[in-house]
Amino acid sequence: MAVDSTQSQSDRRHRRSLIDACSLRAHVVATRGVVVILVLFGASLDLQAQSRLQRIRDRGFLSCGVSAGVAGFATVDTLGHYSGLDVDVCRAVAAAIFGSDQKVRYVETPTLEQFLSSNDIDVVSRRLTWSLRREGLGLLFGPVMFYDGQGFMVPQGQIRTVRQLSNQPICVVPGGENEFNLNTYFKLHNLGLKKVLLRSLDLAAGELTAGRCHAFTADISELGSVRSTMRDGKKFEIFSEQISKEPLAQAVRQGDDQFFNVVRWTVFALIAAEELGVTAANLDEMTTSPDPDIKRLLGVIPGNGRALGLDERWAYYLIKAVGNYGEAFERNVGPRSPIRLDRGLNQLWRNGGLLYASSLRQ
Numbered sequence: 001m002a003v004d005s006t007q008s009q010s011d012r013r014h015r016r017s018l019i020d021a022c023s024l025r026a027h028v029v030a031t032r033g034v035v036v037i038l039v040l041f042g043a044s045l046d047l048q049a050q051s052r053l054q055r056i057r058d059r060g061f062l063s064c065g066v067s068a069g070v071a072g073f074a075t076v077d078t079l080g081h082y083s084g085l086d087v088d089v090c091r092a093v094a095a096a097i098f099g100s101d102q103k104v105r106y107v108e109t110p111t112l113e114q115f116l117s118s119n120d121i122d123v124v125s126r127r128l129t130w131s132l133r134r135e136g137l138g139l140l141f142g143p144v145m146f147y148d149g150q151g152f153m154v155p156q157g158q159i160r161t162v163r164q165l166s167n168q169p170i171c172v173v174p175g176g177e178n179e180f181n182l183n184t185y186f187k188l189h190n191l192g193l194k195k196v197l198l199r200s201l202d203l204a205a206g207e208l209t210a211g212r213c214h215a216f217t218a219d220i221s222e223l224g225s226v227r228s229t230m231r232d233g234k235k236f237e238i239f240s241e242q243i244s245k246e247p248l249a250q251a252v253r254q255g256d257d258q259f260f261n262v263v264r265w266t267v268f269a270l271i272a273a274e275e276l277g278v279t280a281a282n283l284d285e286m287t288t289s290p291d292p293d294i295k296r297l298l299g300v301i302p303g304n305g306r307a308l309g310l311d312e313r314w315a316y317y318l319i320k321a322v323g324n325y326g327e328a329f330e331r332n333v334g335p336r337s338p339i340r341l342d343r344g345l346n347q348l349w350r351n352g353g354l355l356y357a358s359s360l361r362q
Contacts, residue, residue, distance in 0.1 A: 065109030
């Protein structure tokens with residue numbers, strides 16, 4: 001019995017050792033499994049962040065959502081050729097990725113819902129106001145590329161301030177933000193409001209010319225577009241005074257982080273080029289500049305391209321394609337264009353505006 005008891009105790013200890021060893025082995029396997037899962041999860045996130053840019057490369061072109069119809073920002077001619085400030089940003093992003101601004105296709109995208117439901121559209125560039133509500137839909141907005149705002153267009157020399165429009169007939173397209181802002185501003189400032197409701201934006205020019213409106217209110221970008229279509233457009237001016245803030249920016253999907261960085265730094269590169277005096281005309285000359293900031297911008301000092309997953313000359317290519325921000329502004333909407341908008345808040349910071357590029361230094 002004593003031998004059997006000792007043997008039994010020995011067997012129990014052996015079984016416990018085996019159980020402990022198996023438990024330890026299972027724990028190690030489980031722990032390794034967690035590590036593997038975490039590694040795979042991290043890799044998945046990394047692939048997700050890079051997938052949009054890689055998809056664009058594999059496709060061979062950038063798909064850019066636009067909304068043609070506002071002159072100076074996005075229009076399309078009878079041959080299907082798109083032009084405008086929004087279009088130039090698309091061209092610049094394509095040039096940054098491919099070295100050519102021709103590798104871009106434009107998709108009419110009248111609503112954000114269409115963009116979010118169509119995974120084939122990479123970025124939206126269509127006078128979108130950056131707002132919290134829109135970010136809540138799952139969007140990321142790039143830097144502000146045009147500081148817009150609701151203003152007024154009036155006959156030259158007759159009315160100078162918004163206050164003088166109290167109890168004067170004001171044309172507005174009903175049912176949107178413009179009418180809401182107009183109602184709110186006049187109520188808050190105790191001004192008499194006499195609205196003339198238009199069925200569409202296309203009617204504004206005729207109503208102004210006929211004198212049935214003493215003013216037309218819309219975003220400054222739209223006012224310039226409407227004025228450019230008027231035969232007597234030079235007889236009308238746009239107030240510098242504005243009643244709303246409309247910071248316009250490009251939008252991508254949340255989760256497309258690496259591509260978002262490309263879009264963001266494309267806009268910064270356009271602004272930085274103007275700050276540094278780099279233009280489409282002097283670009284090659286500027287590659288020999290002793291200024292280290294210019295060298296970083298143009299890829300002479302490497303590193304920024306690698307950080308974005310692009311060729312080191314990415315900014316060189318986009319500046320060559322569209323010029324710097326000031327050149328794009330003047331060409332599309334500036335005083336010498338048919339739109340004839342002043343730079344205003346869209347001046348560089350050192351000239352009293354709000355445009356400011358983040359540092360390209362590593």
